[in-house]
Each structure stands twice: as C-alpha cells, then as structure tokens.
Amino acid sequence: MIQFVETDFSSVDDSALEAATRSGLVTRDLRGLDELQEAVRLVRSVNGGSLLAPVDLLQTLSQSGNYVGGAWRGASLVGAAFGFLGNERGAVYLRSHLISVGRGDQGAGVGLALKLHQRAWALSRGIHEITWTYDPLARRNAWFNLAKLRARATAYYPNFHGPMTDEVNNGDESDRCLVRWDLDQPFSLGQPHRNPPADTSVALISSAAHTPIVHDRPMDGRRIMCQIPEDVVAWRRRDPGLARDWRVALRHTMGSAIAAGYSATSMTRDGWYLLERAAL
Numbered sequence: 001m002i003q004f005v006e007t008d009f010s011s012v013d014d015s016a017l018e019a020a021t022r023s024g025l026v027t028r029d030l031r032g033l034d035e036l037q038e039a040v041r042l043v044r045s046v047n048g049g050s051l052l053a054p055v056d057l058l059q060t061l062s063q064s065g066n067y068v069g070g071a072w073r074g075a076s077l078v079g080a081a082f083g084f085l086g087n088e089r090g091a092v093y094l095r096s097h098l099i100s101v102g103r104g105d106q107g108a109g110v111g112l113a114l115k116l117h118q119r120a121w122a123l124s125r126g127i128h129e130i131t132w133t134y135d136p137l138a139r140r141n142a143w144f145n146l147a148k149l150r151a152r153a154t155a156y157y158p159n160f161h162g163p164m165t166d167e168v169n170n171g172d173e174s175d176r177c178l179v180r181w182d183l184d185q186p187f188s189l190g191q192p193h194r195n196p197p198a199d200t201s202v203a204l205i206s207s208a209a210h211t212p213i214v215h216d217r218p219m220d221g222r223r224i225m226c227q228i229p230e231d232v233v234a235w236r237r238r239d240p241g242l243a244r245d246w247r248v249a250l251r252h253t254m255g256s257a258i259a260a261g262y263s264a265t266s267m268t269r270d271g272w273y274l275l276e277r278a279a280l
Contacts, residue, residue, distance in 0.1 A: 015187040016116035020071065023109030027117035030070045030080070031062065039070060039080035046100045053098060058082060067094055069117050071101075071110050078102045079110040081118060086131070094122045096132035115149060119183055128183050133160060133176035136250055136264075137232040137243075139271050146267045150190035151181040153264035156255040173247055175255070177264065190266075200225055200274070203253040210235075211242065212249035219260045224275045226254045 020027045030039055036058040043053040061082055062068040071079035083096040096118055101110045122130055134141045136156065145151050155178035162174060204226040205213050228250060229235060235243040254264065254273060262275040 016113070016120040019109065019116045020113040023113055024073060025078070025110065025113050026072045027069060027113050028072075029062070029121070030058070030068045033059065035070065035077070036062070036068070038077045039068070039082075042077055042080050042102055043098065043100045046103060053080070053082065053100075067096070067118060067121055069114060069121065071114050071117075073105070078105040079114050081114045083118065083130075083132075085127075091129070092127055093129040093131055094118065094127050096130055111144065112148070116187065119181075119187065123183055130181045130183065132179050132181075133157070134179060135232075136175060136177040136254060136273075137228055137246060139228055139230055139232070139267075142228070142264075142273065143267045143269065145179050146264060146273075147190050147269075149181060151179045153177040153179050153258065156251070156258040158251055158255065173244075175247060175251055177258075199223060202226075203257065204228075204249055206271075212246050214249050214253055219257055219262070222277055224253075224257050224262060226250065226257075226273045226275065228271050228273065230271060 016027060030036055033055065036055050039058060040053050040055045058068050061084070066085055067081070067083040069081050070077050079099065079101045081096065081099040083094050083098075086093050086095045096115075099111055099114055101114075118130060122128070134145060136142060136153070146153065157176045157178065159173040160176035199221065200223040201215075201217055201221050203215055203217065203219075203224050205215070206227050206229060207213050210229060229246055232243055232246065235246070254275065257275050258264065260277075262277050264273050265276050266274040268274075
C-alpha cells in the first residue's frame with residue numbers, strides 16, 4: 001500500500017504556517033489520485049492546456065518521496081507545486097520544478113505560502129537548499145525570487161527548454177536563470193533596493209520607446225545593473241520582434257555577467273536587476 005508522509009513542521013520555524021494563515025489558506029502535501037488530478041486541472045487552466053504535470057508523474061513523485069504540495073482555500077485547490085530531489089557534490093537539494101496559482105488567486109499570497117511550505121518540507125527532511133529556474137525577463141517572478149525570498153540567480157541558460165508552446169512562453173526562446181535559495185537562515189521577507197548602490201555600472205536600460213539599449217563595458221566592477229521591461233508576455237503578443245530584441249540583449253548582458261562570475265542578488269520594483277561579484 002502506498003504511504004504518504006505528511007510534512008512535520010515541529011522541527012522547523014513556523015513561517016509557512018503564518019504565511020498560509022495570513023492568506024486564508026491551508027498548505028499541505030497532496031495525496032491520492034483525486035487531489036493529484038485536481039492539481040493537473042489547475043496547472044492546465046493556468047498554462048493553456050500544456051501537459052506540464054501529468055497525473056502519473058505526480059503520483060510517482062509523491063510515492064517516491066519527492067515534493068508535491070498544494071494550497072487550499074476552503075474546499076478549493078488554488079495553488080499546486082512539485083519538485084524533484086537532486087544531488088550536488090554529495091548534498092541533497094530540492095529542485096522546485098513548477099508552481100501554478102489559479103488565475104483568480106494570483107497576487108493573493110498563494111505563491112509565497114507554497115514556497116514557504118516547500119521550505120518547511122525541505123528543512124524537515126534535512127535539506128538546506130532549494131533551486132529552480134525562471135525566465136529572467138519575467139519581472140514579477142524576478143522580484144519575487146530575488147527581492148522577496150532573497151534567493152540569488154547564479155547561472156544563465158540560453159534556450160534551456162527548447163521551443164515551448166504554452167500561452168506564456170510561445171514565440172520566444174526559453175532562456176532561464178538558475179536560482180539558489182539557502183534555507184539555513186531564519187526566513188524574513190526581503191526588501192528590494194530602491195536606489196542603486198554606489199559603484200554600480202549600467203549594462204542594459206530601456207529607451208523611451210521601450211527598446212533595449214546595451215552598454216558594452218568591461219565587466220570588472222563590483223556591481224552591474226540591468227533593466228527589463230514590465231510585461232514581456234504582453235510584448236510577445238503585441239510585438240514579437242521587440243520581445244526577441246530584449247531576449248538577446250539580456251542574454252548578452254546579464255547572461256555574460258553571470259558567466260563572468262556575477263550573481264543576481266536583488267531586483268527593484270521598477271525592473272532593475274542588481275548583479276554583484278563576490279569580494280575577492
């Protein structure tokens with residue numbers, strides 16, 4: 001018989017429970033085919049029918065000790081997430097693969113509640129790092145990952161998934177940044193930089209016409225900033241050529257900076273990445 005192990009929060013901090021309660025949610029591991037099928041329906045409704053989470057995969061992940069979680073508002077599943085266990089140089093980490101939040105609940109704290117449930121799940125199993133990838137042109141995701149969660153982007157992968165046909169990514173190359181979230185420190189919400197620190201050079205900025213302007217300068221300073229547009233998904237639909245220009249420009253600047261040893265450590269509300277090189 002399949003055994004489903006509930007996350008034990010008794011040995012970790014209670015930030016996950018606090019975040020869920022504050023948003024009127026219950027976050028917990030998903031179990032059984034009925035709940036997993038509900039998660040599949042949610043993911044499909046958000047991603048335009050793309051088969052990103054078939055139920056047989058979720059069942060296998062759940063049964064084999066990987067992460068499958070959900071956020072409930074009353075009897076309704078409003079968010080779902082899943083991930084895989086990985087191993088890097090002998091250390092086990094959680095690779096978060098997907099979080100989907102129902103269209104009517106986006107911006108209501110569901111994503112944060114699920115991310116903190118992931119954190120509690122990992123810590124209760126002795127796991128100290130969560131990684132995931134995201135589109136570096138997605139400003140809202142960048143702000144959430146880097147400014148709010150205080151994770152950092154340490155790798156840039158051009159066209160990571162190859163062609164994608166879902167409603168969000170269709171028509172663009174699938175560049176992704178790898179995010180690392182260190183779980184060893186007690187969680188608290190971060191605050192984005194409002195003004196660039198001193199000694200910061202600008203590598204990419206938006207013109208008044210919303211086109212990218214690349215500043216080709218030697219990458220030898222301590223800090224670099226790159227600006228991205230407010231809503232790249234809208235540009236993909238309205239002006240695919242401009243969206244591709246932004247893709248190429250960010251790959252040339254942010255991608256090159258990360259390859260040269262910088263990490264993206266924060267994001268401002270108005271779309272500026274802060275990339276920093278570790279002190280020598």
